[in-house]
Amino acid sequence: MEKAVILWSTNPEAMFIKRILTYLNPATMFQKSEHNFNTRMMHGINRISIFVFLFCLVVMLIKFL
Template sequence: MVFKRILHYLNPLNWFKKETDNPSLRAMHGINKLSLIMFLICIVVIIWRMLNR
């Protein structure tokens, strides 16, 4: 269930849908998506480095 929500959240087709008219809320969601993507990339890099030692 959690992974399904994360995949839905990270789906590029959902990024450009207009959810609300409130620009502050849209900016907050954009920053949250960016931080989640950066976090996942860092986790992949950490795992990659652990496996290559």
């Protein structure tokens, strides 16, 4: 009998971080999952803005610490 694999955590913070990391994963960035060009472009711009935001947070942490 096989063991059940838990693919998610019951901790809401861990689930939130896992969803963000899955969204920002470069392997999923270029998949052809959405058929609509506008939706793909919207998700691409969202990913770019999240990367810029995270980069700015790192710069601010380095600057103020």
